[in-house]
Amino acid sequence: MIKQAIIPLAGLGTRLLPLTSVFAKELLPINGKPGIEYILEECIDAGIKEVIFIISTKKKMIKNYFYNDKFYKKIIKKKKDPRIINEYKKILKFKKMIKFVYQDKPKGTGDAVLKTKKFIRDKYFLMLLPDDLIVKKNCSKDMIKVHNKYKCSVMASMSVNKKSVSRWGIYNLSKKFSKNNFLIKNVVEKPSIDNAPSNQAVIGRYILPKTIFKKILNQNPGKGGEIHITDAIQSLIDENENFIAHKFSGKYLDCGTMDGYINSGKVINKL
Numbered sequence: 001m002i003k004q005a006i007i008p009l010a011g012l013g014t015r016l017l018p019l020t021s022v023f024a025k026e027l028l029p030i031n032g033k034p035g036i037e038y039i040l041e042e043c044i045d046a047g048i049k050e051v052i053f054i055i056s057t058k059k060k061m062i063k064n065y066f067y068n069d070k071f072y073k074k075i076i077k078k079k080k081d082p083r084i085i086n087e088y089k090k091i092l093k094f095k096k097m098i099k100f101v102y103q104d105k106p107k108g109t110g111d112a113v114l115k116t117k118k119f120i121r122d123k124y125f126l127m128l129l130p131d132d133l134i135v136k137k138n139c140s141k142d143m144i145k146v147h148n149k150y151k152c153s154v155m156a157s158m159s160v161n162k163k164s165v166s167r168w169g170i171y172n173l174s175k176k177f178s179k180n181n182f183l184i185k186n187v188v189e190k191p192s193i194d195n196a197p198s199n200q201a202v203i204g205r206y207i208l209p210k211t212i213f214k215k216i217l218n219q220n221p222g223k224g225g226e227i228h229i230t231d232a233i234q235s236l237i238d239e240n241e242n243f244i245a246h247k248f249s250g251k252y253l254d255c256g257t258m259d260g261y262i263n264s265g266k267v268i269n270k271l
Ligand code: G1P
Pocket: 109, 129, 131, 132, 167, 168, 169, 170, 189, 190, 201, 202, 203, 204, 228, 230, 256
């Protein structure tokens, strides 16, 4: 069973400047609710019991959002507003399941994953990238079903415009397991159009094996000098570990760019 999830949150969010010059992008409201709450709700609905947030000292406000008890208690005592009481209850529910670890240098997703090493108990865990919202269908829940059936790693996949391949991790798929599930032959981080093996992109939901930590530990920096999780995944594939690309059926919303962020609010408002 997959019971633990990790969420890298230490990114600088430069694609959302100037908002991110003073604010953590994951707390920015999308149709009135911080993006991170959508991600937490997806986790809870998928049966996740513990979530590890990888934050940085600069983004301490994310922890403060969940640890503002004194403030809530004072207001509730004075106002007894049912809406605020409910919001506080929700925050408390989230707080109970979150652990915090720190990544103070933005050295890449692989490095962020490594920070959670001592907390991961089971053979597999879930990772969600908070820039990627998937609505209408719980992608994590569906991926956990796929994992339970095939007992291997699973990653979310989506067709993208050929011109945009250098923005994503890109798959080379082989055998079809079932309707929306394919065995991954290779995966390459942000290839050029000429070198891209396909237009099937990695979207930010991963079910990863605990063995990935060893790979990251021995890994040299890749594209842009960062330690990419994609490269660690490729080394596991090279050792015949099965990874499935799951073509998810929900709607993908990119919250990591300004246009995408604005659009996400509009789409969610109409759901
Ligand atoms: C990360 C991954 C990339 C993946 C993307 C999905 O990139 O490194 O493989 O396709 O998330 O959003 P980033 O968005 O951090 O540049």
